[in-house]
Amino acid sequence: MGRWRTKSGLVRPEVAITAVVIGSVTAAVGVTTAVAEPGYPTWQDVENAKGDEAATAAKVEQLSGLLDGLEATAAEAGRQQQIAAEKYRVAADALDAANRQEADLQAKAAEAEERAKVSKMRAGLLAAHLARTAGGELTLNLALNGATSDDLLYQLGAMTKLSAQSQSIYDDAITDQKQAESYGEQAQLAREEREKLSAAAQDALDQATDASTAAATAVTEQESRQNEMLAQLAALKGTTAAAEASYRAGLAAEKEQQEEQAADPAAPISATDPAAPANPSPSDPAPVAPTPAQPAPAAPAPTVPDVAAPVVSKVSTAIAFARAQIGEPYQLNGAGPNGWDCSGLTLMAYSAAGVSIGTHSATNQYNTARSRGQLVPYSQVQPGDLIFYSEDGSDMYHVTMYTGNGKMIEAPYVGASVREVTVRSSQRVAYVARPTA
Numbered sequence: 001m002g003r004w005r006t007k008s009g010l011v012r013p014e015v016a017i018t019a020v021v022i023g024s025v026t027a028a029v030g031v032t033t034a035v036a037e038p039g040y041p042t043w044q045d046v047e048n049a050k051g052d053e054a055a056t057a058a059k060v061e062q063l064s065g066l067l068d069g070l071e072a073t074a075a076e077a078g079r080q081q082q083i084a085a086e087k088y089r090v091a092a093d094a095l096d097a098a099n100r101q102e103a104d105l106q107a108k109a110a111e112a113e114e115r116a117k118v119s120k121m122r123a124g125l126l127a128a129h130l131a132r133t134a135g136g137e138l139t140l141n142l143a144l145n146g147a148t149s150d151d152l153l154y155q156l157g158a159m160t161k162l163s164a165q166s167q168s169i170y171d172d173a174i175t176d177q178k179q180a181e182s183y184g185e186q187a188q189l190a191r192e193e194r195e196k197l198s199a200a201a202q203d204a205l206d207q208a209t210d211a212s213t214a215a216a217t218a219v220t221e222q223e224s225r226q227n228e229m230l231a232q233l234a235a236l237k238g239t240t241a242a243a244e245a246s247y248r249a250g251l252a253a254e255k256e257q258q259e260e261q262a263a264d265p266a267a268p269i270s271a272t273d274p275a276a277p278a279n280p281s282p283s284d285p286a287p288v289a290p291t292p293a294q295p296a297p298a299a300p301a302p303t304v305p306d307v308a309a310p311v312v313s314k315v316s317t318a319i320a321f322a323r324a325q326i327g328e329p330y331q332l333n334g335a336g337p338n339g340w341d342c343s344g345l346t347l348m349a350y351s352a353a354g355v356s357i358g359t360h361s362a363t364n365q366y367n368t369a370r371s372r373g374q375l376v377p378y379s380q381v382q383p384g385d386l387i388f389y390s391e392d393g394s395d396m397y398h399v400t401m402y403t404g405n406g407k408m409i410e411a412p413y414v415g416a417s418v419r420e421v422t423v424r425s426s427q428r429v430a431y432v433a434r435p436t437a
Contacts, residue, residue, distance in 0.1 A: 046059060046232045059236055066229060067226060071222060073222065074215075074218045074222040074415075077215040078215050078412055078413030078414070079398075081211040081214070081413045083211075083395075084208040085332055085333070085341060086363060087207070087395065088204040089363070090361060091197065091201040092204075092205075092360075093359055093361050094200075094201070095198055095200075096359075098193055105183055105187035105190050108183045109183035109187050113180045113184075115176045116173075116177045119175075119177070120177075123170065212332050212414040220415060230244045252422075253422045307375075307434055307437045310384045311436035314354065314384075315353070315384030319401065321349040321353070322345060322401050322418075323420070326409070326420060329417055330417065333360075342399050342400065342410060342412070343365060343399050346365065346401055349401065357369070357386070362395075363395045363396045365396070365399055366388050369386070369433030370433075373437075374437045376432050378429075378432055381402050382434070383402055383404040384401065384434070384435070385402045385434050386400070386402070386433040386435065387400045387402055387408055387429070388428070388431075390429050398410070402432065403420060407420055407421065
């Protein structure tokens with residue numbers, strides 16, 4: 001097996017060329033680019049370096065660093081797009097709730113108005129009866145000043161010798177009138193709040209759209225540059241572009257596993273689960289697993305209730321549904337059938353299994369699981385569990401589905417298709433949701 005050495009002296013094993021990793025080279029050796037942007041080596045640079053071992057190692061290190069930078073840039077752009085998209089989903093949920101509240105209050109106001117009309121009619125009959133017994137003065141006052149229900153009720157209230165039945169009619173009319181007015185005022189306030197939330201949701205959607213454009217640009221740049229640089233690496237190392245891509249993917253997975261193990265050696269791959277209540281209050285931020293650069297202090301295992309094991313048949317259906325979407329494009333606010341965002345995929349996957357997990361929002365799906373007592377420490381993760389990502393434990397900007405063996409299915413971000421990848425530890429929330437518990 002070949003070996004090569006970087007400037008720093010680190011020796012890495014060369015990729016073995018097997019039937020699994022061998023693929024066609026995406027750019028022929030010796031093909032030069034017309035104009036190379038600063039920082040990116042040309043094919044002539046690659047040819048010049050091949051004659052010298054040190055120059056070859058240096059060029060390999062340069063290309064590897066550039067590829068790392070492109071991947072990091074695209075991933076960060078994707079993360080920002082996920083954050084913006086979830087802010088829109090949270091805003092959309094709030095708007096939906098406001099719409100429901102306004103409609104409910106409008107219906108109650110209409111019902112109260114109908115009751116008030118009936119009460120007013122009954123009060124009118126009472127007024128007519130009293131007019132016959134109290135003389136023409138009341139009749140004249142009602143005729144001149146009783147155009148509104150308030151005037152009528154005022155006149156009735158001013159009378160001093162109402163019977164018990166008359167008093168009840170009067171009291172009901174007053175109550176119904178006030179209730180109708182109250183519901184009307186509440187409906188107006190709800191309308192104003194809904195209009196504010198509608199504007200906020202539109203603003204969040206605009207920001208998510210802008211973030212999607214930026215992410216798509218970063219991913220396109222990554223893919224465009226990556227293909228050529230992988231071919232250049234292959235030319236320098238005597239492999240293939242496919243072999244280099246596979247090798248880099250393997251290194252990334254190995255690094256992720258090492259970071260997981262550094263965070264918590266007892267985890268299935270690894271996870272850091274700081275002590276936390278089994279079902280934290282909705283007002284409490286969700287615990288977030290720290291990155292290896294900032295490890296959590298040693299803490300006793302959190303006390304959690306016995307959460308039921310996953311229902312295998314339903315989990316199998318949900319995973320099968322999610323896997324069937326692999327290769328489908330990411331789509332902002334997508335919930336199928338031809339495009340998906342992260343929470344749309346998990347929502348519809350479990351819907352296919354007959355399980356409700358909340359709304360089309362990662363944050364809502366986490367909060368729904370928390371309210372149902374379905375949170376489980378990541379160290380106990382099982383296939384079908386939902387994994388969440390958050391910057392600070394408040395909004396969950398991303399949700400994925402664990403499939404076993406350290407893998408998860410996700411609809412990542414614009415420019416990247418639904419895929420099954422190694423679980424990432426950075427900003428992963430310390431608790432997973434078990435929807436079938």
